[in-house]
Amino acid sequence: MPLREGEWNLSYSANEVHPGANFTFGTIASGYYLIEPYEITYADVDAGDVPMPQEDGARLGQDYRGQATITFEVGVDAVDEAPTQLGRHDANLSAVSTMLQAWDAEAVRRRFATPAVLRTTQGGRARRFYGRPRKAAPAGSKLTRQGYTPVVCTFVCLDSTAYDDVEQKVRIDLVPPDHHGLVGPLTTPLTMTGEGSGKVAGEVTVGGTKPAWPVITIYGPITNPVCDVVGRWKAGLDLTLGVGERVVIDTRPWARTVLRNGNASVAGLLTRGTPRLKDMKLPLGTQDFVLRGTDATGTAYMTVAWRDAYAYL
Known part of the structure; x- marks a missing residue:
């Protein structure tokens, strides 16, 4: 299903008792909006340079590029989900739990060479990354009881490539x-x-x-x-x-x-x-x-x- 502009979607299939995921975030409409713009960090090149014996400099070798990491700061917002503080607190805890369950990705992290898919639409371009969700850190505070919790999370890609969402x-x-x-x-x-x-x-x-x-x-x-x-x-x-x-x-x-x-x-x-x-x-x-x-x-x-x-x- 096509994503709206600015949306992200994390998906993977179920594995025996471990459930799959189809988690959409990134916009206010999703209830999980980005506090700051996403950040894509590219790993340093693994240089194959070899020092020249008994002289200055080095002989350039084959270089390899590592994985890219995408970092999100997500605001999990359930302020409008209930008229009471208790209801907002309950709704926010459930929303954070839903996100952390998707980010846990036990269905794929227990399988060798099996990636999750992270899709997005940016500037009208539908793209996807292959990799696995890693860090997920909710920052609980007094605002959680009011229905709002910020979460910092990362997705580590298999490589440093973005793929067209259309095959x-x-x-x-x-x-x-x-x-x-x-x-x-x-x-x-x-x-x-x-x-x-x-x-x-x-x-x-x-x-x-x-x-x-x-x-x-x-x-x-x-x-x-x-x-x-x-x-x-x-x-x-x-x-x-x-x-x-x-x-x-x-x-x-x-x-x-x-x-x-x-x-x-x-x-x-x-x-x-x-x-x-x-x-x-x-x-x-x-x-x-x-x-x-x-x-x-x-x-x-x-x-x-x-x-x-x-x-x-």
């Missing part, structure tokens, strides 16, 4: 190429090797300011499927998918999996020329996607999904 997705069908008759000798049964019709460069555009992480899903029947980002990289699998089967190559940092039919890892079947998952980013600009492989029916296809990525909101 982009394209479908590429496997269509046998044009041919001019059959060349003998022929044997039965006859099969045809096809390649995807692709998307013409200029038809599919990866936006944002940073390369994007794709999720590639290939649907059978197909043998030795290959996802070809033309001129960039190819991801191939040494396997055969039957009718109704699929394989998902998820390159996102919190996933990094290759799963057949949603549960069986087939990462070991990636072909030798396939890049590492962390190197399979989609470049900015217009791209041409092609599905290659062998399919006797010509009905195999793949989808490529991604979210445009930004260095800032």
Whole structure:
């Protein structure tokens, strides 16, 4: 559901007995408004510099950027919820409890590599961050009995990237190429090797300011499927998918999996020329996607999904 301008939403799924969350804050209408503007703090770069032996200076190495942290000062306001002080106090305690329950995030913090999603709309831009809520500190005071409590809380991101809230997705069908008759000798049964019709460069555009992480899903029947980002990289699998089967190559940092039919890892079947998952980013600009492989029916296809990525909101 789209958020109003200035709103934030923290969400994650339930996990067994631990409830999920769908908590909206940031505006007066939500009852949880920002006392001060949100603050995004970027971690220092982990520099790979190495001192030069027996001389001044250093040799520059590979640098890595850490996580971003978003800090909020939230006013939890229940002043108008009841006509009496006792009622306002009760309503405010309940509102603070609701926020702290969402920020506790036990459903995700007990699961390995599982992020929560923090969404917002700022300047008309719908963005999201992946990470986990961390600190939550309510500042109880005499105002709490009047229905108001300020809370300082933080959300630690997986990386330093803001993602478009709208997912982009394209479908590429496997269509046998044009041919001019059959060349003998022929044997039965006859099969045809096809390649995807692709998307013409200029038809599919990866936006944002940073390369994007794709999720590639290939649907059978197909043998030795290959996802070809033309001129960039190819991801191939040494396997055969039957009718109704699929394989998902998820390159996102919190996933990094290759799963057949949603549960069986087939990462070991990636072909030798396939890049590492962390190197399979989609470049900015217009791209041409092609599905290659062998399919006797010509009905195999793949989808490529991604979210445009930004260095800032």
